[in-house]
Amino acid sequence: MADMNSNLKLNNRDRAVLLKAPFLAGLSQEILVRLMSAMTVSTLPARKFVAREGEPADAFYCVLSGYVRLFRLSREGREADIMVCAPGDTFAQCLLFGENAYRYNALTAEPTTLARFDMQAVRELAQQEPEIAKAVIASISRNLQDTIDCITNDRLFTAPQRVANYIVSRCPAEVGPASIRLPFQKNLLAGMLGLAPEALSRAFSSLRKAGVTVRGRIIQVGDVQALRESDASRTR
Amino acid sequence: MADMNSNLKLNNRDRAVLLKAPFLAGLSQEILVRLMSAMTVSTLPARKFVAREGEPADAFYCVLSGYVRLFRLSREGREADIMVCAPGDTFAQCLLFGENAYRYNALTAEPTTLARFDMQAVRELAQQEPEIAKAVIASISRNLQDTIDCITNDRLFTAPQRVANYIVSRCPAEVGPASIRLPFQKNLLAGMLGLAPEALSRAFSSLRKAGVTVRGRIIQVGDVQALRESDASRTR
DNA sequence: ATGGCGATTTGATCAATATCAAATCCCTCT
DNA sequence: AGAGGGATTTGATATTGATCAAATCGCCAT
Numbered sequence: 357m358a359d360m361n362s363n364l365k366l367n368n369r370d371r372a373v374l375l376k377a378p379f380l381a382g383l384s385q386e387i388l389v390r391l392m393s394a395m396t397v398s399t400l401p402a403r404k405f406v407a408r409e410g411e412p413a414d415a416f417y418c419v420l421s422g423y424v425r426l427f428r429l430s431r432e433g434r435e436a437d438i439m440v441c442a443p444g445d446t447f448a449q450c451l452l453f454g455e456n457a458y459r460y461n462a463l464t465a466e467p468t469t470l471a472r473f474d475m476q477a478v479r480e481l482a483q484q485e486p487e488i489a490k491a492v493i494a495s496i497s498r499n500l501q502d503t504i505d506c507i508t509n510d511r512l513f514t515a516p517q518r519v520a521n522y523i524v525s526r527c528p529a530e531v532g533p534a535s536i537r538l539p540f541q542k543n544l545l546a547g548m549l550g551l552a553p554e555a556l557s558r559a560f561s562s563l564r565k566a567g568v569t570v571r572g573r574i575i576q577v578g579d580v581q582a583l584r585e586s587d588a589s590r591t592r
Numbered sequence: 593m594a595d596m597n598s599n600l601k602l603n604n605r606d607r608a609v610l611l612k613a614p615f616l617a618g619l620s621q622e623i624l625v626r627l628m629s630a631m632t633v634s635t636l637p638a639r640k641f642v643a644r645e646g647e648p649a650d651a652f653y654c655v656l657s658g659y660v661r662l663f664r665l666s667r668e669g670r671e672a673d674i675m676v677c678a679p680g681d682t683f684a685q686c687l688l689f690g691e692n693a694y695r696y697n698a699l700t701a702e703p704t705t706l707a708r709f710d711m712q713a714v715r716e717l718a719q720q721e722p723e724i725a726k727a728v729i730a731s732i733s734r735n736l737q738d739t740i741d742c743i744t745n746d747r748l749f750t751a752p753q754r755v756a757n758y759i760v761s762r763c764p765a766e767v768g769p770a771s772i773r774l775p776f777q778k779n780l781l782a783g784m785l786g787l788a789p790e791a792l793s794r795a796f797s798s799l800r801k802a803g804v805t806v807r808g809r810i811i812q813v814g815d816v817q818a819l820r821e822s823d824a825s826r827t828r
Numbered sequence: 829a830t831g832g833c834g835a836t837t838t839g840a841t842c843a844a845t846a847t848c849a850a851a852t853c854c855c856t857c858t
Numbered sequence: 859a860g861a862g863g864g865a866t867t868t869g870a871t872a873t874t875g876a877t878c879a880a881a882t883c884g885c886c887a888t
Contacts, residue, residue: 428744428748430748430749434748436743436744436747436748437747438740438743438744450732450733450736450737451733452729452733453726453729453730453733454730454733454734454737455737459737459740460740460744482722482725482726482729483722483726484722486718486719486720486722486725489718489722489725489726489729490689490718490719490725492729493688493689493718493725493728493729493732494689494690496686496729496732496733496736497686497687497688497689497690497732498690499736500686500732500735500736500739501686501690501691501695503736503739503740503743504674504695504696504739506743507672507674507739507742507743507746507786508664508672508674508696510743510746510747510786511672511673511746511786512664512666512670512672513666514873514874514875515874515875541835541836542835542836543835543836550743550746550747551875551876552875552876552877553835553836553837554836554837554838554875554876554877554878555874555875555876556836557836557837557838558837558838558875560837561837561838571884572836572883572884572885750843750844750845751844751845777865777866778865778866779865779866787845787846788845788846788847789865789866789867790845790846790847790848790866790867790868791844791845791846792866793866793867793868794845794867794868796867797867797868807854808853808854808855808866829888830887830888831886831887831888832885832886832887832888833884833885833886834883834884834885834886835882835883835884835885836881836882836883836884837880837881837882837883838879838880838881838882839878839879839880839881840877840878840879840880841876841877841878842875842876842877842878843874843875843876843877844873844874844875844876845872845873845874845875846871846872846873846874847870847871847872847873848869848870848871848872849868849869849870849871850867850868850869850870851866851867851868851869852865852866852867852868853864853865853866853867854863854864854865854866855862855863855864855865856861856862856863856864857860857861857862858859858860858861858862
């Protein structure tokens with residue numbers, strides 16, 4: 357990436373995200389140092405490709421701030437989102453011991469800071485250090501679980517149900533009222549849920565009767581438990 | 593599983609499948625011996641649960657013969673297939689260093705022989721032997737790729753397109769005529785492709801104009817390349 | 829606070845697929 | 859070879875969500 361701003365220094369916020377990322381959390385100091393020697397940090401503006409489907413894969417990434425959208429293109433140019441990576445998420449790790457080309461496009465959805473891990477270097481570290489191999493296994497596993505959740509959501513639930521599930525999953529409390537703020541544009545959320553933006557919008561409005569109010573990025577829920585158990589989450 | 597037929601001896605066919613399974617292929621003799629000490633073999637009749645969602649996960653499995661259907665249930669009892677495991681496929685490996693409960697149901701679709709790997713034992717082996725850790729990473733990665741393919745298929749293609757893709761993927765030749773036999777009931781295939789059985793049936797009949805003939809489990813394709821590039825694989 | 833513009837919503841329509849019911853097929857067992 | 863029964867197909871209809879167009883909203887820079 358020609359216009360990437362690369363530097364070795366992390367600001368405090370990014371460092372905190374990195375150390376709490378599931379991939380790195382729980383590793384010893386010594387191991388962290390070794391892993392971070394295979395890492396560089398860079399910041400990209402919105403709408404830049406981090407990776408393109410078919411390109412040789414020589415690095416995987418951990419999002420430190422911002423969001424990265426992973427998607428594939430059909431022959432006619434329609435896009436299918438695979439997932440949206442938030443701070444702390446890792447992507448393309450599954451290419452460590454497998455294919456050597458990216459299997460999807462990765463595009464920043466907004467200005468984004470990334471930790472870039474050199475594939476070859478980490479491959480070698482993982483062979484030497486069981487702790488690193490374990491961290492890789494754990495984080496790919498989490499990825500797989502999330503992807504499986506995505507399939508079952510798509511196949512089991514309607515649009516309003518998936519939206520309700522998403523809202524509930526982001527509410528801090530299990531019961532009572534809640535107010536959350538979407539961390540990104542509705543556009544992105546629609547893609548994540550496998551919906552056209554119009555369908556997301558209609559899903560929100562169909563959730564009004566379950567006590568959901570939407571104003572811009574702010575979503576208010578009358579009662580989280582009621583939403584979880586509402587018709588919208590049960591029909592089909 | 594009370595009615596499981598457990599034995600340590602593998603017949604030749606099952607042994608060959610096991611050694612060629614992506615998870616084990618390429619491992620050294622010594623490592624294989626150690627892994628197989630954490631393994632037992634068992635044969636189950638059709639329609640037996642190998643695992644149930646929520647149950648503590650103390651083993652993962654490699655299919656040696658037969659088929660295992662992985663699926664989740666909605667609250668109302670509708671089922672969503674996640675994948676169908678064929679001989680050589682491994683499942684539930686992603687629980688090695690993560691959750692300790694199965695995240696989905698696993699049900700034999702027909703009489704099935706399985707290699708059962710003790711989770712705890714393999715966990716320890718993977719910590720000691722980088723080669724094993726590497727094999728685990730590679731096979732979970734493959735799993736993740738397949739699951740991602742599944743999502744993009746669902747989101748990008750219509751029923752006839754997905755069916756056409758499936759047929760093409762199973763044809764031995766890239767071009768010219770082909771005749772394949774479905775390895776299992778159409779029921780299962782429908783689930784794999786995220787379709788109701790009726791929709792699969794209609795998809796097949798809509799592929800007649802692309803040169804596909806179906807009689808029982810036998811599928812004849814006039815020209816594989818034509819099918820790959822047909823409208824059925826391109827519309828949308 | 830205000831203007832402007834991209835993002836979102838709303839409306840109308842259409843295409844895809846689920847669902848339920850009935851007819852037919854095909855595999856297996858005798 | 860024939861019967862029986864589950865699997866599959868076909869038909870009719872209902873739902874869901876995509877698509878295209880137009881109206882409106884809300885965010886951001888003045």
